[in-house]
Amino acid sequence: MIAAVKTPPPHVLPWDRCDARRLGGVRGILTDIDDTLTTEGDIPMGVVAALAALREAGVPVIAVTGRPMGWSRPIAEQVPLAAVVAENGAVALFVEDGALRIEYAQVDDVRRVNGARLAAVAARILREVPGATLARDSAGRVTDIAIDHAEFVHLPTPAIEQVVALMTSEGMNATVSSIHINGWYGDHSKLTGADWIVRRRLGRDLEAEHAAWIYVGDSTNDQSMFEHFPLSVGVANLLDFAEQLTSWPAYLTRHDRGRGFIEVAERLLAARG
Ligand SMILES: [Mg+2]
Numbered sequence: 394m395i396a397a398v399k400t401p402p403p404h405v406l407p408w409d410r411c412d413a414r415r416l417g418g419v420r421g422i423l424t425d426i427d428d429t430l431t432t433e434g435d436i437p438m439g440v441v442a443a444l445a446a447l448r449e450a451g452v453p454v455i456a457v458t459g460r461p462m463g464w465s466r467p468i469a470e471q472v473p474l475a476a477v478v479a480e481n482g483a484v485a486l487f488v489e490d491g492a493l494r495i496e497y498a499q500v501d502d503v504r505r506v507n508g509a510r511l512a513a514v515a516a517r518i519l520r521e522v523p524g525a526t527l528a529r530d531s532a533g534r535v536t537d538i539a540i541d542h543a544e545f546v547h548l549p550t551p552a553i554e555q556v557v558a559l560m561t562s563e564g565m566n567a568t569v570s571s572i573h574i575n576g577w578y579g580d581h582s583k584l585t586g587a588d589w590i591v592r593r594r595l596g597r598d599l600e601a602e603h604a605a606w607i608y609v610g611d612s613t614n615d616q617s618m619f620e621h622f623p624l625s626v627g628v629a630n631l632l633d634f635a636e637q638l639t640s641w642p643a644y645l646t647r648h649d650r651g652r653g654f655i656e657v658a659e660r661l662l663a664a665r666g
Pocket residue numbers: 425426427428429610611612
């Protein structure tokens with residue numbers, strides 16, 4: 394059988410068609426990590442070099458991810474990024490004056506109370522939902538809980554629904570990603586996290602200048618950011634989700650994953666001269 398060639402809708406333009414004058418005014422880049430900066434789980438040297446070149450050119454790059462604080466820590470320490478916003482907007486990690494700083498969107502008291510509630514709900518899920526297990530990256534999570542449904546175990550749909558219902562009944566927000574069921578307290582999001590850290594790190598108002606920021610992503614969970622930023626770019630592997638996407642980015646790179654991000658960086662740097 395010949396696989397159908399996946400094509401984006403006609404309003405999604407190739408990245409190399411983005412107007413160079415528009416790129417000349419870009420103030421910064423927000424980017425997803427998994428399968429956008431990474432290829433098979435690692436950030437390739439070429440991507441690190443592209444990030445260093447962007448830093449050198451005065452273009453801040455902030456990574457925004459649903460991954461845990463603990464998972465994000467070595468990335469914040471070793472990769473030339475202005476910051477990593479983790480746990481869907483709840484935590485930020487960045488190097489300041491040579492030292493790693495970890496800051497939270499919620500004040501300490503709220504976070505302490507929520508931490509105890511998270512642990513109690515997690516224990517209740519493991520007790521009441523047959524087959525439910527915590528995601529393997531749970532040790533690094535501080536503001537949410539994650540139940541594995543497709544990463545290392547397979548949880549049947551009724552059990553997934555039971556977990557979501559239990560989280561909701563405990564007053565949590567809950568979402569189901571391609572691998573985990575996440576539950577958390579608070580109304581933060583990738584966008585509120587980006588907003589907060591642009592103010593904190595750069596002293597600037599992301600909302601006021603959002604048309605001059607690029608957002609790069611690869612998946613269905615990047616759609617709200619694609620919608621928000623007019624200069625949104627999908628790396629080519631976004632086409633793997635063509636059938637599930639309802640919101641597309643404005644542009645698509647020719648290459649996938651890390652190579653796609655390098656394409657974004659190179660064109661931006663060329664346009665800025
Ligand atoms: Mg991703």
